[in-house]
Amino acid sequence: MRRTRVLLVDALPLFRAGVRLHLVQESDFDVSEVGSLRELRSVEPPDIALVDSSFAGAFDLLGDAYVIMWSFAPEPHEVLTAVRAGAHGYLPKEISASGLVRALRALQRGEAPLSRALARAMIEALHAQKADSELEARLALLSAREREVLELVACGARNSSIAESLSISEFTVKRHVQNILRKLGVASRAAAGAIYRTALDETVVSV
Amino acid sequence: MTAVRPFVAVLSHVPLVTVAIVDAIEGIAEARAFTTKDGDTVGLLRSLRPDAIVVDGYGAAGEAAKYARAADVPLVYIDLQERKLRVLEANCWRDESGRPSSESLRNVVAEAIYDRARA
Numbered sequence: 521m522r523r524t525r526v527l528l529v530d531a532l533p534l535f536r537a538g539v540r541l542h543l544v545q546e547s548d549f550d551v552s553e554v555g556s557l558r559e560l561r562s563v564e565p566p567d568i569a570l571v572d573s574s575f576a577g578a579f580d581l582l583g584d585a586y587v588i589m590w591s592f593a594p595e596p597h598e599v600l601t602a603v604r605a606g607a608h609g610y611l612p613k614e615i616s617a618s619g620l621v622r623a624l625r626a627l628q629r630g631e632a633p634l635s636r637a638l639a640r641a642m643i644e645a646l647h648a649q650k651a652d653s654e655l656e657a658r659l660a661l662l663s664a665r666e667r668e669v670l671e672l673v674a675c676g677a678r679n680s681s682i683a684e685s686l687s688i689s690e691f692t693v694k695r696h697v698q699n700i701l702r703k704l705g706v707a708s709r710a711a712a713g714a715i716y717r718t719a720l721d722e723t724v725v726s727v
Numbered sequence: 728m729t730a731v732r733p734f735v736a737v738l739s740h741v742p743l744v745t746v747a748i749v750d751a752i753e754g755i756a757e758a759r760a761f762t763t764k765d766g767d768t769v770g771l772l773r774s775l776r777p778d779a780i781v782v783d784g785y786g787a788a789g790e791a792a793k794y795a796r797a798a799d800v801p802l803v804y805i806d807l808q809e810r811k812l813r814v815l816e817a818n819c820w821r822d823e824s825g826r827p828s829s830e831s832l833r834n835v836v837a838e839a840i841y842d843r844a845r846a
Contacts, residue, residue: 531810531826532807532810532826532827533826533827533828533829534744534747534748534751534805534826534827534828534829534832535741535743535744535747535807537747537750537751537828537829538741538743538744538745538746538747538748539743541746541747541750542743542746592741592807592808613741613743613807614740614741614742615742615743616742617742617743617746620743
């Protein structure tokens with residue numbers, strides 16, 4: 521039986537040693553390791569590469585290998601970025617030895633190694649991105665002047681002070697506010713202000 | 728007569744690293760690994776009374792430092808995120824140069840154990 525060639529790409533020698541010590545106990549894996557992209561350039565692409573998340577540039581050097589990225593206590597956005605970059609799976613480095621072996625074998629069966637917790641976190645991150653893009657689309661409907669008005673509305677300014685700040689009539693401010701509510705699909709100034717503040721938090725609105 | 732080997736308590740929360748730590752130290756001391764999740768680290772160390780401690784978690788390092796200071800026991804912290812070996816010295820962490828490897832860990836632990844034995 522041909523052994524599966526597993527390559528460890530990690531800058532931490534002690535971690536590589538631990539993974540190697542576990543995997544060499546399995547008869548179906550042939551393990552090698554590199555600690556830098558320079559070293560990676562000089563090795564044959566493996567069947568499976570276990571790549572630390574700090575080695576984003578490794579994808580181009582790994583040919584057709586299955587790439588599993590991993591990191592300590594991964595954040596959802598890290599997982600999403602890695603999968604978008606081409607990773608076939610993502611694992612927490614805190615995984616047990618038996619969990620790692622199961623994940624590697626599952627990959628060979630065509631499954632994507634991703635813990636339940638990370639899968640859920642990734643879905644949440646995707647939903648958050650969808651919400652951000654919807655918010656962005658609604659805000660994009662606003663004219664430059666309406667954005668200025670909305671910024672002041674979000675600060676709690678009354679129509680009279682907005683009119684004074686922007687050197688326009690109060691009647692024009694009212695018209696702008698009506699347009700803002702209609703375009704954002706909300707019924708109140710408070711709701712429009714909340715949308716603006718959310719957008720600021722998510723940096724959808726450029727300030 | 729057989730000399731008693733120094734005993735090193737390894738407090739690890741990363742199973743893949745635990746085996747590498749124990750493997751690195753075994754040649755110079757008796758190393759035993761304990762998980763540190765939600766545990767009473769100080770209580771555990773009080774009952775073990777090790778000659779040296781190796782930890783790989785930030786929280787456990789802080790807890791173990793309390794015991795290490797009180798009992799004057801060497802403490803080595805493998806900072807996996809920062810990729811540093813840190814040794815507790817006079818209430819401060821001293822960073823070893825280079826990235827943590829089996830060899831550097833073994834050297835640091837050996838130095839700590841034998842410095843203590845000489846003192």
